[in-house]
Amino acid sequence: MHWGIAMTQPDEFDLEAAFEAARATPPQMSDALATRIARDAEAHLPKQSWWTRFLSQTGGPVGLGGLVTATVAGFWFGVAPPSETLDPMVIFGTIELAADETAIDEDMTDLFGFDWITEEG
DSSP: OBTTBOOSOOSOOOHHHHHHHHHHSOOOOOHHHHHHHHHHHHHTSOOOOHHHHHHHHTTHHHHHHHHHHHHHHHHHHHHSOOTTSOOHHHHTTSSOOOSSHHHHHHHHHHHHSOSTTTOOO
């Protein structure tokens, strides 16, 4: 004996029976412990600002730069399209291509029903 504890196992110890007994009644974690573990894990997560999350979801600075470039280019082509391109309304046959600009503007006002598209100022 050492410190009052027997240092040998009994001769007839059935290991398989001990495993069966453990399988029959598995230990259960309490809900309070699971809640404390989850709360502790969330407390150790790094806090990220919305800008950091947005930047990481768009592919970083390179992805964000591509999005900004595409947005600016699309806006520019919408406001001032190259002179060689045809108006989509002409391509789809909604209006006829005229030699003077006023004919196209008049056709477009009939199409939209409002004069705001041709008003100046």
